[in-house]
Amino acid sequence: MAQIFSRQANLLTRLVLASLVLGLPLAFFIGGAYYRSGWRTGQDVIRAQPVPFSHRHHVGQLGIDCRYCHTSVETSAFAGLPSTDICMSCHSQLWTNAEMLAPVRQSMAGDKPIRWRRVHDLPDFVYFDHSIHVQKGVGCESCHGRIDQMPLTRQAESLLMHWCLDCHRQPERHLRPQEAIFTMGWTPPADQLAQGRRLAEAHRLDRNVMVNCSTCHR
Amino acid sequence: MPPIKPADLQKIGRQLANRHGKEYWRSLEALAEQPAFGAYLEQEFPRLAEIWNGPVDRRGFLKISAAAMALAGLAGCERQPPEYIVPYVRMPERLVPGKPLFYATTLSATGTGVGALVETHEGRPLRLSGNPAHPASLGALDVFNQAAILDLYDPDRAQTPLFGGEPAAYSRFEAEWRSRYTQLTRQRGRGLHVLTPPLHSPSLAAQLQALLAALPEARWYGHTPLERGGALAGARQAFGQPLEVRYMLERAVCIVSLEADFLGDMPGSLRYARDYSGSRGVHGKRQDSRLYVIESQVSITGAKADHRQPVPPSQLDPVARALAARLGLPVSPPVEQPVPDYWLAALARDLLTRQGQSVVIAGEQQTAAVHLLAHAMNARLGNLGRTIEYYQPPLPSPAQDLAELLAAIAAGEVETLLILGGNPVYDAPADLDLATALPQVPFAVYYGPYANETAAVCRWLVPAAHPLESWGDALAFDGSASPAQPVVQPIYGGIEPLRFLAELRGQLGAQPRQLVRDYWQSRYGDADFDAWWNGSLHDGVFAGMRASAVAAELRPDWNKALPPLPQRQGMELRFAPDPSLWDGSVANNAWLQELPRPLTKLVWGNAVLINPLDAAAAGIAQNQLVQLAHGTWSQQVPAQLQPGQPRGTVTLHLGGGRSAAGRVGNGIGVAAYRLRPAAQPWFTTVQLQPLPAEQQVITTQHHHRMQGREQQLARTTTLQELTAEAARAAEPQPSSSLYPEHRYNGYAWGMLIDIDACIGCNACVIACQSENNVPSVGPEQVRRGREMHWLRIDQYYKGGLEAPKVVFQPVPCMHCEKAPCEYVCPMHATTHSSEGVNEMTYNRCIGTRDCSQNCPYKVRRFNFLSYTGKDALTPAVIGTHNPDVTVRSRGVMEKCSYCIQRINRARMAAQKENRRIRDGEFTTACAEACPTRAIVFGDINDPAAEVSQLKSSRLNYAMLAELNTWPRTTYLPGVRNPNPEIARHEGQ
């Protein structure tokens, strides 16, 4: 009687079996890679804003201090976005007719707040507090990257949980002296680890507390 | 809970009639377990049916396909929707985004002022707590005033003026009123009638006075469901003038309560609770203070009494006379009264030996005679000026009452009627039928927060602003005044009371702030007024504005005023303010509806409370519908068999059966007012008739015995045993382990709960609910045993059914150092912090519920369905959500976190200053709200901390210590101080 299967059938079967064995791990690997990528985390994605605000210009070129606009960064969980009158404190004098600043002027005139798109969006069950980080030796740059080189603001880091934990588990690798908190492009000293430990000591950092679940999740 | 056959109850009665000592009797259900068993199975099938009326049928098949997505695990990967940051245009002063601001104000949900602090986030009022600077609060806050924050956001509040039920512009009302007012002024106010609840705001009273002065022939009537005429009448008979009373319980070591629920519903209860517990030197350091309670209901004051006598309401007067006679007062003792002689004799001796440091308190709801006798006894015992002060009622009160208003309406004299608050159509006595009378009034205006029963029969409804939206002031129980300031613009466009009254006088566009300010300037004088005013606003009290005490002389012929002894006939029905719903005005508040009433543990509805023995005699079973009839009036109410309920007396709480309360409160419970005669507001005779129907009473605790676990659960002892060192608790030491014990180097958070100080008032429960975004789940879910309160108050009975002793035991998470819940969680969702807090990480929880299964204290709560989302069964009020606490989704476990958000806030504040957290720098929400400071929280690594001090007491014990869980929350036992004579008699 005639053969049911051609010769290739054997090969095919083997391939199928092989792909079952190899395919699953591969799929898992690809999935993991995607999950960590910018497509998923929003890292390095530039969000459209009502006003194309350039940190590079204001911070990098004009050298305005972070705290001039982010007023509550040292006192509150929320760093604070500048209220319109802060923008207008300069722009009532400078670029008073610039097309790109129209939304700001309208906001002031119409008493309508500007709706900025949030760039660094942590899940709602994560309770991040700017003030404590800023006061305990974590520089803006450590999380926000070289903001002074960003024409348009983007999320510099993945903000994945293990990224947070990397620092919470070994703060000494990132801590900087208080005067360098708001500086961009700070280069760690050769003995960063030693200095980091000294700082951690001075700040009375309790590493056990820093990795408690309830430190970030309530 | 299954119904219980009367036969079983007689059995119980015999078993327990006079049983004493430490063994706790089995709960009624437990006793009747075998007969109950059949009933359980019967219950099953209705439940099967109910599930279809549950969440499912309301939603489409879409959800189910969504579930398929969930199956595929896609829900795990969904992105958050884009978020926007909307900064201010101009940043308000002193506002730091992300940091709360606190304002002091005064609330008066129960008719007298209580100082409160309002927590606001970015201008959003969020939470209410007590104002430590206020005499009526001292930092504590009662359930009604705490829950007021929920009403602020209640979408059922009146949102616009209604004209004949149709929305109308306020300007239109103003126009109509202006024309009417000019006419009224022409006829000097004739035809204008004003009906108000009792006033508690001086500035408002002044406005009203001004209105009445402008229209001299207008008439002013008063009405309140919480009638307390007896108090003032009694004082008038005793002293010749109506006087208000101030008790100084911190100085009283022998307190006799003639049904004065001074820990519960009496004005100033918060302050009294603090003073009372102070006088008992709680936290194990006991003085020889004693409390006797004679009452005709079950109250938390009675539950805390060292000796309690349940008597029918009509018998309070005879008992008071008998006591007075024994104290040597010129009163003819009654031939018979229910309290045994040895008991009264012992009480009298106790009182006489402690003259000047004792006090006899008559309840607000008692007759003039009882008050008169109380005044006389206090005078006899030399307590006047020592433990009692009197002061003149600071505010005017109306001369006429509701009955007279009805007469006027019937006579057609009422052309214009102003009803300023209250809800008379709902809460008027049954024989005053306003519902039919009011429509006869050509121009009736109802001014109130809700479009309620009264508004429905008035021509106009003018929506009132919420107290947190209004300027004003209020008098506390002791006659001290304090300011009330708004923290938010009227959310639903309500009109502030001061503005409304001013505009009634034609003063359009009056500024309430200016009005109240001017009033107090007139009281204080102009000298440095601004400083005083701003200081008062900041502190939340008007410094130096307290009604001064007056010397009171007992009239020599006082006893002539005593009426003839009341005759007692048959079963008596006692009305009482609902421990959770008050007079029913707050019926639309889900927090309060779901708040387990002390002693009854009822939620979502009221029931007729009847002593199990009476029930057995009448053939009434638990949950059985009973027809209560008084004359031609009748109501059908489910029965709740209540141990300790006086024999021959049934209690029905006010506040149920609202028809126009709102979506939450409508149709919950039964309206007691429909049985209430105007003549006898607080008790009357009643016929009980069991009906062949059942309606399940929803309670949160089904079992009130300790099963011989007294040492493991809630301990009690007596002062005698303490002093005799007899009751030294052999504390089972945590057995040592093979492994080296963990050291807690930093902070070690711990809590101590003093069962002796706990009065079971529920303030902590509501405080926790509002601090931690605890959802209300609705009657159906509670009936299934799924209430979400993180902090519950377990309650156990001791002794017979007639007058059992009661133990309250607040039970939050124990935060065990060796927590059974932690090692069974497959997800690391519940873990142990380095400071010993048992953390619950919601976002890591997948809902296996193994932690709850393994929790010996059963303090964990689970989101069985969506209780907070858009599809929630009782939608959460977003406005009150605490931004520092995660709102839990369906399918996650939750529990007491020791207010971890407060710990973190305090820790960060301290770290910024490189210092340790100071003791008392912060505390948990429950401890903050507790009037008797029964809950103490702090760092047990700090030997100086109050909590460590208290935990060092030899009485300190851990619940179920033998399980070796090492709880961080420990207890001090309840301590009673029985009168040796009585104890001997009762063979204790």
Place this chain on the structure above:
Amino acid sequence: MNGDAETDRPLARPPLLKPGQTYATATDQIAAIVLSRKTSKGWWLCFGLSSVLALGYLLGAPIIFSYGPGLFGINIPVAWGFPIVNTVWWIGIGHAGTLISAILLLLNQKWRNSINRFAEAMTIFAVIIAGTWPILHLGRPWFFYWLIPYPSTMGVWPQFRSALVWDFFAISTYMIVSIIFWYMGMVPDLGSLRDRARKRWQQVAYGLLALGWRGSVRHWQNYESAYLLLAGFAAPLVVSVHSVISLDFAISIEVGYHSTIFPPYFVAGALYSGFCMVLTILVPMRKVFGLEPYITLRHLDNAARLLLAAGLFVAHGYISEFFTEWYSGSTFERTLGWSRITGPYAFAWWITMFCNVLVVQLFWFKRVRRSPWTLWVLSLVINLGMWMERYVIVMTGPARSYTSGRWDVVWATLFDLATLIGSIGFFFMLMLLFVRFLPAISIFEVRELVREQKEEGAP
């Protein structure tokens, strides 16, 4: 000669096959069920019925997924309900297969040959269903994969101290191993099916599944050794899986859960319910497909004996558990014990005792062991009893826990019942499909029996 052999040779062990079987007849008859024989009315009836029941499960599950476990009858304190009861019950049922196939194989019990195939199938379907219950029981089921220890972006691992994680491993391992074992065992038969198939689709389908089996000596060699290896690997699972499940309870401190006897007691219970289910299916199947020649009374008898043994072990479990409650002197334990026999859940306890302890005693009598339909009825009874036993274990402890102020009970909702019954229907649905499309009796192993029978039978 016909009729049971014992009638004329009472002392000899009755044969495993009806005499007069040849390789050809065996192969033909069994293969025929799958290939040529027209689907019987009985099959259609059972299939229709079971698939209707299955709807309760197939529709109930998604609804519960979308609304949450609140649709089950659970609360605080009794936070575990039907889903856990069902898990334990189904896993138990899933135990017979591996026992029969692996352990009896290693013990060289030839009688297993004609029943191992479908016993394994039973195992697989039961375990698959059992595996769905814990997920259905979760509050947020879509996150169940967090139980897998993979390097996640959270930098957190599952907690390996938790018995629930061991569960996950135990069940999934068991499922995978039994599937491989089952499939491997079928390969030779699939080969012969392929060869005898006449229809094109059958040839292709069985051909693919047969993985090019040619029955060459080398094939047989590899096959035998691999099969033996797998058997050796599977055997320990019989003991381990249910022991691990039992630890969900045993390692906790809850009253009535915290009990060291649970592992052996659960395993015994598992075999007990497993063999019950074997009988429940065996008896009707041999009738419907006329398999009496291959599944003889001897098989039923042996199964019944095993059942009796397991039953006695379980009874011992009950007694010692009760004894411990009393002997511990702990007020908590004693209260629970008393509540089990008098409390709200007493009905379940009494049913358990009746079904699992009393009824099984009938198996002492040969007449009972040898009358198929009696066995069938009794097996149903015991299945019920075993379910009730798990119900008692799961519900009573929390309902009468340490803090007496929190005592409460819960009752089944519509969803509890619908999904449970539905899962049973689903199970039978799968079984019927299996019997219809795959060789329910191992053809080549029966051939071995035939040969042996010849040798025995030769004078």
